[in-house]
Amino acid sequence: MKKPSEENRVEIVATVEHARHCANFIKKNESFVFDIDGKLLPEKSSANLCLGMLARIQPALMIAKERVQEGLDPLPVTVPYLDCFDTGIDFGGMGKVTVKLHSRKVR
């Protein structure tokens, strides 16, 4: 597999599109930032680092790395939304956070 050159390194950003009754007080427009190897970058993230949301994003990070190594855009064009593991107040849980994934060049 090809390894991305330094200038082509990208980050994966999950921006909060919607948050409701979140016990970790995650708010709309906050974000989680990851490197292409799947590592969370706390210093670049603005949302509270809730594992219930982060763990949901993990499979997408595996996909992103695979795609970059094949020379493709990091994220597929299929639905870019992911929601947290809490099932929400109407389905036996409490809160619900939804993020939208996108990529950007490393800042």
Added chain:
Amino acid sequence: MNKNNSETTYHFKTDYLKDDELPELREPLSKALDLKEDDFNRLSPEVKNLLSGRRRIGVNWLDDYEVVAEVISDKGCACGVKIGQKAVFDMRHRLKPEHSDIVCCMHLLSPVLAVFYMSFDRASEGLNPVTRIWTHYECLQTNDALARNKARVRVFLRDAKTHEIITKAVLDKNEHLFDEKTQ
């Protein structure tokens, strides 16, 4: 959720708080989580059980304790995870980067979420919130060593202030509950 099924019992009765409106939690929780009266009234039996953990192991238990995932194996890991690094979470499963020195690899940390599913359940029973069975987790990447070489963590509970590791099955403040159950 179909409200008609709220009293459905599967293997045990979950709605033993049916007539308990959790009065001491209503105001602070509604304020914190933006819950209107109707929202609070339709909390599921499962969430009410979750919230009742405060009565068992202390009003501030979510802040009094921390879950630590300490790396015990790093062979084959290319992400920079090293033995001895620690990820520290509060009891709401929020990573505390200020107390953590781990390389925050999501392939290793994601499986740790299971600890917190168990922790709320155990708290509602008055037990040490961290399981004494499912304490080891490993990286989700299999690689070509057929899963022999992986980063792994061991998970434990500690006091958030003193960092004392807490291994008792029943927390000190709840030992009377344990005595009642064993009599």
